[in-house]
Amino acid sequence: MKAKKWLAAAVALTMVGGTVVGCSSNNQGQSGGGTKGSAKQEVTLNYRAEPGALDVSKSTQVAVFTTMGMMHEGLYRIDKDGKAQPALAKELPQISADGKTYTIKLRDNVTWADGVPVKAQDFVYSYQRTLDPNTKALYSFMVAWIKGGSALMKAKTPEEIEKAKKELGVKALDDKTLEITLETPKAFFTEQLAFLTFFPQREDIVKKYGDKYGADANTVIGAGPFILEKWDHDQQLVFVKNDKYWDKDNVKLQKITINIVKDQNTGLNLFQTGAADLQNISGENIKLWEGKPEYLVQPELSVWYIKFQEKTVPAFKNKKIRQALAISIDNKAYIETVTGKGPVPATGFVTTGTSDGNGGEFRKTAGDLMPKFDPAKAKQLLQEGLQELGLKEFPKGLKIQGDDHGVGPKALEFLVAQWKQNLGIEVLAEPLPHKLRVDNENNHKYQISLSGWGADYNDPMTFLDMWIKGGEFNDVDWEHDQYTELIKKAEVETDRAKRSQLMVQAEKILMEEMPVAPNYFRALNWVKNPKIKGMLFPPYGVEFELKWAYVE
Numbered sequence: 001m002k003a004k005k006w007l008a009a010a011v012a013l014t015m016v017g018g019t020v021v022g023c024s025s026n027n028q029g030q031s032g033g034g035t036k037g038s039a040k041q042e043v044t045l046n047y048r049a050e051p052g053a054l055d056v057s058k059s060t061q062v063a064v065f066t067t068m069g070m071m072h073e074g075l076y077r078i079d080k081d082g083k084a085q086p087a088l089a090k091e092l093p094q095i096s097a098d099g100k101t102y103t104i105k106l107r108d109n110v111t112w113a114d115g116v117p118v119k120a121q122d123f124v125y126s127y128q129r130t131l132d133p134n135t136k137a138l139y140s141f142m143v144a145w146i147k148g149g150s151a152l153m154k155a156k157t158p159e160e161i162e163k164a165k166k167e168l169g170v171k172a173l174d175d176k177t178l179e180i181t182l183e184t185p186k187a188f189f190t191e192q193l194a195f196l197t198f199f200p201q202r203e204d205i206v207k208k209y210g211d212k213y214g215a216d217a218n219t220v221i222g223a224g225p226f227i228l229e230k231w232d233h234d235q236q237l238v239f240v241k242n243d244k245y246w247d248k249d250n251v252k253l254q255k256i257t258i259n260i261v262k263d264q265n266t267g268l269n270l271f272q273t274g275a276a277d278l279q280n281i282s283g284e285n286i287k288l289w290e291g292k293p294e295y296l297v298q299p300e301l302s303v304w305y306i307k308f309q310e311k312t313v314p315a316f317k318n319k320k321i322r323q324a325l326a327i328s329i330d331n332k333a334y335i336e337t338v339t340g341k342g343p344v345p346a347t348g349f350v351t352t353g354t355s356d357g358n359g360g361e362f363r364k365t366a367g368d369l370m371p372k373f374d375p376a377k378a379k380q381l382l383q384e385g386l387q388e389l390g391l392k393e394f395p396k397g398l399k400i401q402g403d404d405h406g407v408g409p410k411a412l413e414f415l416v417a418q419w420k421q422n423l424g425i426e427v428l429a430e431p432l433p434h435k436l437r438v439d440n441e442n443n444h445k446y447q448i449s450l451s452g453w454g455a456d457y458n459d460p461m462t463f464l465d466m467w468i469k470g471g472e473f474n475d476v477d478w479e480h481d482q483y484t485e486l487i488k489k490a491e492v493e494t495d496r497a498k499r500s501q502l503m504v505q506a507e508k509i510l511m512e513e514m515p516v517a518p519n520y521f522r523a524l525n526w527v528k529n530p531k532i533k534g535m536l537f538p539p540y541g542v543e544f545e546l547k548w549a550y551v552e
Helices: 062-071 120-131 149-154 158-167 203-212 264-272 284-289 319-327 331-339 362-366 375-389 408-423 434-442 461-467 481-492 496-513
Strands: 042-047 076-078 084-086 101-105 170-174 177-181 226-232 236-241 255-260 278-281 295-308 398-403 427-432 448-454 516-528
Touching (some): 062 236, 120 170, 120 177, 149 158, 264 278, 264 284, 295 319, 319 408, 319 516, 331 516, 362 496, 375 408, 427 434, 461 481, 481 496
Parallel strands (some): 042 278, 398 427, 398 448
Antiparallel strands (some): 101 177, 170 177, 295 448
C-alpha cells in the first residue's frame, strides 16, 4: 500500500507468521507450472473495490497496485519467497561499495505492450515526474530517497524544477543502462524497485492523456504479462495475455476478468455457481469454508486503526482525549463481533511479521506497546482532557467514516457502540465508498476515520515514517518534534542496530501519544477454485499475483 497503500475493508483471520513471505499453502510456486489437458486458460475473479486511476506516480490504493501488477512491471518482480527477481532488468543490480549507487542493465527484448522498446530513460522520466511538485504525488517521499530527490520536491519555480531534475541521482547511461544514486543506503532498495512507484512511465502517453491518464483502459499502457483490454467502471476489468511480454512463454492465462463485487454474499453466490473463481470471505462465511480445498489464508503486513483529525476537530489535539478514545475499545471483542473469528489484536502500530531491519522481528524487539482496554481509565482521561481544554462535554455530531462494503459498516457500528457504552459519548457512523473514504483522508476532510495500511516493503519504516511532521500521509495533522527527529535520524543511520532502536523509540511515542489508535493486524481469507494453480498471495505490495497462474 504507502502498500504503502490504503486498504479496502476486509477481514483478518489468523496471525501473521514470523516469516515475512507467507504465501498461501495453495501456492504452487512460479516455475510457470504447466497446464494439463485442454483446460481453458481463463479465470474470473471477484474483487471488492474499484481501483482509482492507474497512474504510477499518483496511485496509493492496493486495488491499483494489484491491477497494475497484472499489466505492468518494474525492474524486478517479487517471487513466491518475497525476493526480488529480475523482470525488466536483465539481472540483479550492481551495487557500489558504499551501498548508494545501483547500476542496472535492462533486458534486450523488453517492450511496452504496443511494441515500443522500454528504455532506461522511461525510468528517469517516471522518477522525475513523481518528484515534480506539480504532480502532487503522495508517494514522492519514497522516490526522494534518490540523491537530490528532496530538492526536486521542494523546488518552487519552473527553472528550479528543471535544474533539480538535471541534478537528480538517476541517469540513463544509455538506452539499456540505468544508474540510481541514493542519499543513504537502503538495505531493502532492490526489493523496493519491484514496487509500483518505481515502474517506468511513457512520457508520450502521459502527455497525450493529461488528466485522463490512467483513468480508462485506453489511456494507460504497461510492459507486463497482461494488457487491460476493457474497463467498465464499478463493474468489470478484463485483461488478456500480452504477447509482446518478454517472458510470455511462462504466462499461461489467456484472459482474466475482474468483477467488482462489493457485497460478499453476492460474490459467494457467483463463486458457488462457478461464475467466479475467487472471492474474499469474512465472518460466519469463514466457518462454512474452513478446512475445504477452496479455502486459504493470506497473511499480511497490514494494520487497521482509527485516525483522529486534529484540525477539523481541535479537541483531538489533546492527548488524553485521543488516549481515552483508544483504550475504551475492546479490540478482542471488536474482532470477535465484527469478523466472527478474529484477526490479531494490535500490539503496536508496526505489524507482527515485520523485520526490525537488523535481522530480527520488530514486534519482538519493541514488545507490546499498545495500551490495554480500560474503560474506567478511559473515562478519567476523557474528563481530564476536556477540563484541560475548558470544555464541559465531548463535541457533538462527530462522524467516523469507513468503507461501505465488507466488514466496514459493522466495524463502524461496533466502534460507535463502544464509545457510547464506555465513554457515554455520541459519534455517528458514516460508511462511504472506498475511493471517497480515501479521498477524504488524502484531503484531510474528515473527523474520525477507520483506515488500514499495508507495507510497501518489509521494514518498520514503511509504517512509521508516515507520521512525521508534515509527512505526505500524516493526514491526522499530528505534530511531534521528537518523533519526527527520531524518524529522520533512523532514515540516515547506517548502523542497523542503532537504526532499529531509533524506530522502537519512535513507536513508543506513537503509542503514548495515540494520534492513531491501532485495532488489529490483518490477514485475508479467500475461497479459490482449486483448479487455479500458481497464483501467489504476497504479504505486501499486491493482494494477488497472476503471472505464473494457470488452470489445471
